[in-house]
Amino acid sequence: MGHIVHYVSDDTLKEMTTYYQPYQTKTPQHAVFQAKKNGVTITGYRSKKVMFQGQNPEVEAGRWEALKAAKGSTKKTVNQHDYMPNASLYNQNTIGSDETGTGDYFGPITVCSCYVTNEQIPLLKELGVKDSKNLTDETIQSLAKTILQLKIPYSLVILHNEKYNRLQKKGWSQGKMKTMLHHVAITKLLKKIAPTKPDGIIIDQFATPNVYINHLQSEGKTLPASTYFVTKAESHAISVACASILARYSFVKEMDKLSKTAGFTLPKGASSKVDQAASYLVKKQGYACLDQFAKVHFKNTEKIATYLRK
Template identity: 60%
Template structure:
């Protein structure tokens, strides 16, 4: 099913609403109006974006040619460097996006989320503020995550607690292997959840070469799901991945809040000198073994924290 997005003025939106008056339908959240004509749904948003979706989307959108230019994607995709690089057209289709949070943070777990976003939900999610979570504050992420859940976006999530993380790392698992298994688990869980619907593709925010990811799966007799693609900074290209990124970060923030209550003060995020100081305080107060419960102890922060105590 094709779709076209136009950016128009408030005056044009008012003209469109008047034109489609007899075909108006229930207005989705954050939209100005929605109508259905000629096997095409037209939805106008407060930002000035108008989404035409359906069999005759291009024909219906052409009705408004000359008003304002059709929106073009300003995010260029890097030259395809491997067989699993996605076509830019994938970013506007109904796909599963998968991303993680917490991998570079000393304190806290790793969280991974896969989310299924239909093509007709992309503009709504943009209206809600869904974009690269790295450009959002934790407060904004929590608010947007709540709005995402109200849209009933299907998703699957997984948390790797610090004790289990440290056990796997001690057994020789790399963080890349851990993330591979987590992404595979949430993607397959979500595929079952949305069945019999099949996504147009699966896009993973690339954290390793696809061959390395696939080899991790092969070692446990697993295969890459059909139509899976990888690209770095995927959340800046795909709303589905950006949605997964926000949900993963929101879950990570929740877990950090829980761990902070356990230690009696707010644990800093990241891996900075503030983190070293917080870890040294915990070692002095609760012993170094306690870090196994709340931190990724193989990070250099552990040695730096013990140095503060000498």
Template identity: 45%
Template sequence: MAHAVVKVNQSIIQQMQNTYQSNILPKTPPHAHFSAKVNGCTITAYQSGKVVFQGNEAEKEASRWGKAETNDKKKKNKTNRSLPAFLNDSHMGSDEAGTGDYFGPITVACVFATKKQQELLRELGVRDSKTLSDDTIRSVMKDVLLTDIVFSSVVLDNPRYNQLKSKGWSQVKMKAWMHHHAIQNVRKKLGNSSFEGTVVDQFCEPSTFHKAVRETGEQSFDDLTFMTKAESYSTPVAAASMLARYRFLQEIDRISEKVGFSIQKGASNIVDKQIARLIKQKGTGYLDQIAKTHFANTQKGKKLL
């Protein structure tokens, strides 16, 4: 059985616990924060900061949270050898932001860029958003949005997010639905213009993605390429990851202005304190307007009152 291990801080472990909330297993191993099972992969987060992923999708799931130590080097080399040939040609890429943050929406962006436009994007500083500070992303994206790239960004605000969650939608279904619409928007803008492919930064199995889109009443595109860490290989995906983060930051700024103080990103204990403060000032119901209320942070914030 393949396995992978990542070393993360406690803030990331909290984000992971919130992300896997609906997949948490009833029994928690000794010295562990939680254990969950997603798409056949068992995830166990230990108090030491080590998170162990076991199963056929271990490396892929672990890559969402950091650089993994893995026992499946052959599989990794095979993946690198099978990179799509169109990555240096005209293509589009999509990515998302905000999924592990208690406050604020989920944002998805899709970017199309020709080979020449990709060179310009790299010169402007486009790269994987996870390696850049929020201030750098804000600065670079202001320049990027002045170029002639074709893009679309989709924002799922918190009231709608919580409504869909109450209807049984998982985050995977929401993200698939959003990626589909962002890609669809860009394809409509391109019209008859040709492109070589579409890369989606992989967050679930392709079959799960297509099934989720169909369940929303849409017809999923059958020519998508799914890649883990796609932003490391595709400039359009890197640009999409930055654009999605940029839109998310704009929404966090808007929420901060609305509540009268700087909203904390992520899902740390600082977030719990801000939840308690907001409940005291505006009532529990107000959280539905600005937060993903199914996260464990909601109950932690209430306990602080």
């Protein structure tokens, strides 16, 4: 479970209070409102701080990032349908891009982009390449090695915890971090396969195209031509499924390295098991070590003290 903090204007806070009224829950002390929508708890405080907490809070937080960008710009908002591919694209030569590690307290975010030709699709399907979320780590390891042996062109980018935490303190949302990681991976892969050009680039959608493009523009970058955003893209495009597997394979290897450094196996996810492991790690090495091992803004960090008192 992660959380994102925004500081908003009085007008935006009023707008959010009205917008979330149908979803409101019991308002805590010092808060203007608290609501729960799509598994994300949103709390607006009198200090004009707004906190988004839950699984993938960047989607809900992104709604307000897009609104802020739209108010500060005269640029036309992009049309979501312009970035949805025709189904025939899934059987063509595509770059697919996916990420993992975003909901895990320990470990980095890994993003991978893969280029798959239409001739390779039948073999990859026959080998069992599909969404990594439906595969065990052992199967992922086996499939990843097969993909590498087939010399599928790919680009892998890893955002380690120290840099993740620096960017988060700088004010970057996790959504912006993922956007820039995908952009770097795709840009590197386009250079790697040049002069070949894919029929399309498919990104597993974690934000609306408008929010994604605004993130790019804030860093002086632009969206490559023929880029499309698809929800659960790894279930539709083999190129995204390959990227999903290689990203997860890399994440598991990075977790193994961190576990060796910690001296014990670090659990994945953000459950109470993770809270216990984090408290044990802090007891051994102190709070400062978390910067190397964890995404410190996650709620898990606040829970460590409770376990240390036991």
